[in-house]
């Protein structure tokens with residue numbers, strides 16, 4: 001686009017806007033060769049429409065100093081077969097209907113200068129693809145509550161997994177509607193459709209394998225296992241009666257505590273406080289509402 005020769009069609013709106021062509025030309029640094037691109041009419045939408053139409057014919061682009069009649073002026077341009085790309089500026093509000101009169105010329109010139117600037121290069125397009133794999137990270141009660149709510153709201157369009165990061169006295173439901181894991185030292189990186197989440201296993205009981213039979217709870221003489229199916233390390237004395245009780249299922253493995261794991265998810269709902277990603281503009285597909293309701 002050659003902005004130096006972009007036509008500028010101004011209109012005094014029946015004499016109510018003061019247009020100073022010479023000062024505008026100076027302000028826009030138009031030299032003698034460029035000055036003809038600047039036209040001032042009194043009624044672009046009326047008696048000057050034919051001249052407007054003719055002027056547009058050869059223009060690659062044009063700036064039109066009227067917004068209230070933009071629709072009509074577009075029609076005039078279309079009928080003239082003008083291929084011009086029209087940019088409308090509100091000359092009447094900038095330069096007229098104000099007590100400033102010709103004092104408004106710098107404002108008009110500034111608007112024209114902005115309109116004459118080249119269009120910025122388009123930013124590169126970014127594509128996201130999500131199949132609805134949602135990971136909810138947080139203390140058991142909150143995370144499981146939101147898992148239920150997310151499933152209720154979005155049904156089969158999402159697949160929920162829960163990463164429990166702390167004990168809050170909540171019991172795990174007997175029904176296993178979603179994969180539930182325990183983790184600490186959680187990290188999240190990525191974006192919508194491609195979040196890489198890694199953590200260290202926090203619990204000897206593999207909640208995904210556990211069938212909630214409660215045999216370990218009954219077997220533990222220290223009462224170290226609760227109905228959240230997590231082992232309280234402070235109470236556990238390590239004699240492994242629970243492991244024996246779970247032998248057929250094989251869901252308890254003390255040696256696995258701390259083992260690293262990582263998975264990829266499309267979406268992350270992070271209930272951690274503080275949030276795991278703390279930047280001004282977190283990635284699409286990541287929400288960290290803290291204590292705020294969603």
Ligand code: SF4
Pocket residue numbers: 205209210211212213214215216217229245246249250251252
């Ligand atoms: S015995 Fe094993 S399967 Fe049963 S509740 Fe305990 S960990 Fe789960």
Ligand code: SF4
Pocket residue numbers: 219220221222223224225231235236237238239240241242243
């Ligand atoms: S090792 Fe012993 S104390 Fe620890 S959870 Fe198992 S049964 Fe309870």
